[in-house]
Amino acid sequence: MVAIEGQNPGLAAAAEAAGRSIPKEARGLLHELAAEWADVADCRALEVVPLKGAMTNEVYQVRWLTGPGGEGEAEGEYRKVLMRVYGEGVELFFDREDEVRTFECMSRHGHGPRLLGRFPTGRVEEFIHARTLSAVDLRDPEISAIIASKLRDFHNLDMPGPKCVLMWDRLRNWLKTAKRVCPSDEAKEFRLDSLEKEITALESEFSGEEQCIGFCHNDLQYGNIMIDEETRALTIIDYEYASFNPVAYDIANHFCEMAADYHSEEPHVLDYTKYPDVDERKRFVQTYLSCSEGEEPDEQKVQDLLNSIEKYTLASHLVWGLWGIISEHVNDIDFDYMEYARQRFAQYWLKKPTIIACHADE
Template structure:
C-alpha cells in the first residue's frame, strides 16, 4: 500500500513539474536550452525544473534549474561524495505582466537593468525573449518582511540605499514623481467605471497631486538621487556569508527626491506579500520614530563613519513623513490600473483602497505638523 502511495505521489509531482514548465513560453524554453547547452557541467539541458517564485506583483518570476554532472573524483569515498553533492545550475526567468506598458517603458527599464549590471549592482542579463528575459540567479536570500525590522539589516539597507541614490546613471536627472502621478491618474480614470471612480474619489486627486507638488517644492525636498521607487523587502537580497546586499528589480526606478524613496521603503514595512492575504496592509508596522531616526542617521553618515548633524536628520525625517502621502497615491493608482490589466492572483482593488485610505487619514496630520 505504501509503495502505491509513493508511486502516486511521484506521478503527481511529475505532473506538477510538467505544468510549471508549460508556463514558460516556447521562445523562453528555446533560449534556456541554448544557455544550458553552452554550460559544460549541465547534465541534460532539456531536463529543467521550474519553480514559481511568490511575491511578484508586476511580472511572473520563476527559478529554472538543472542538475550538473558530478565532479570528477579520485574514486572510493570521494567519488561517492561527489555524486551526492551534485550542484544545481540556476537562472531566473521573468515573464512580463500584462499592461506593464501603462506603468513604464520596458526598453528604458532594460537599459537601466543593463547599466546597473555594469555598475556591479545587480544580476547579469543572460538573454531576452518577446515577453520577458532570463537573468543571472543571485545566490543570496531574499529578505522577509520581518527582516526589515532587524536593526542590523535595516542599517545595511540604509547604507546600500545611499549608495544606490548616488549612482551616476545616464539620462535626464529630472524628478519623475509628479508626471508619473498625473499620467497614472489619467489612465486610472479611463479604466475605472464611474461607481468605482466615485468610491475612490479619483476626481479629487488631480488637485491633491498639484497641492503636494507645490507643498514639496522647497529646496531640501529636492535632494535628488537615482531612486528605486519600489524598495519592498522582496527586492532586496542578502548574502549571509558576507552580509552584502543587492537591490533588484528596477522597473520603476528613476530620478526622484531621495526622501520619497525612503518614505516608500517605510510604507512597505506594512506589507507581507507572502502571507495568506498578501494584499492586506498593517500600518501598525510602520517604523516608529526611533526606527526612522536610526535609519536616517545611518543613511546620512559619511563613509568615514561620521554622524550627521541633528538638524540634517530632522529635516530629512520631516521630508520623509510628507512623501509618504505621495507613496500612497502612487501605489493606490497602481493598484487600480493593475486591477483592470493584470491577471496575477492579487487583490489589487483592495490594496488600492487601503493606500488611498491611508492617504486621506495621514494628510491632515502631515501637512499641518
C-alpha cells in the same frame, strides 16, 4: 519580489504547470544557455520552480541537474537561472526598454544580476545565490542599517539620462490611465476627479524645499532586497520603477512597505501598526546620512530629512493606490489589487491632515 518556496505537492504541481507554459522563445533561449555549460548533461531536462510574491511579473527559478563531478553553481547540484515573464499591461506603468537599459547599466557596474538573454515576453537573468529578505527582516536593526547604507550608494549612482524628478509626471499619467480603465462607480469610490488637485497641492507643498535628488529605486519592498548570509552584502534588484526622484520619497516608500507581508495568506492586507516608529526612522536616517559624511550627521539634517520623509509618505500612498486600481484591470496575477488600492488611499486620507498640519510652519 521573490522567495523560493519549499518543496511540497502543491509546488510540484505548480512547477509542472509552469514548465508546460514556458513561452516557446524562452524555452529555446534556456536550451541555448544550458548547452554552453559542460556540467549540464541534458540542456532540455530543465525544472521550473514558480517563485511566490511577484506582483508585476511572473518569476521562476529554472534549473538543470549537473552531472557527476560538475562544478555547478553554489550547491554543486544544479545550474540555476531566473526567468522573468512580463506581466500584462506593464507598459501602462513604465517603458520596458528604459527598464532593460537600467538593468543592463546596473549589471555592468556590478549592482545586480547579469542579463543572460531576452525573449519577446520576458528575460533570463543570473540567479543570485543569496536570500531574499522577509517582511520581518526589515525591522531587524542590523539589516535595516545595511539597507540604509546600500540605499545611499544606490542614490549616488551616476545613471544615464536626464536627472529630473519623475514622480509628479508619473502620478498624473497614472491618474489619467486609472480614469480611463475605471468604471464610473470605481472612479467615484476612489475620488479620482479630486486627485489632480491633490497631486498639484502636494507638488506645491514640496517644491519650496531644498531637496536632494538621486537615482531612486521607488519600489524598495523586502522582496526586492537580497542578502548574502556569509558576507552580509546586500543586492537591490528589480528596477522597473527606478528613476530620479527626491531621496526622501524613496525612503518614505521603503518605510511604507514595512506594513506589507506579500507572502502571508492575505498578501494584499497592510498593517500600518508596523510602520517604523520615531526611533527606528531616526536610526535609519542617521545611518543613511553618516554613510556620506563619514561622521555623525548634523542633528538638524537628520530632522529635516525625517520631516521630508513623512510628507512623502503621502505621495507613496497615491502612487501605489493608482497602481493598484490600474493593475486590477490589466493584470491577471492572483493578488487583490483593488483592496490593496483601497488601503493605500484610506491611509492617504487618514494621514494627510495630520502630516500637513505638523509641517505647516517648517
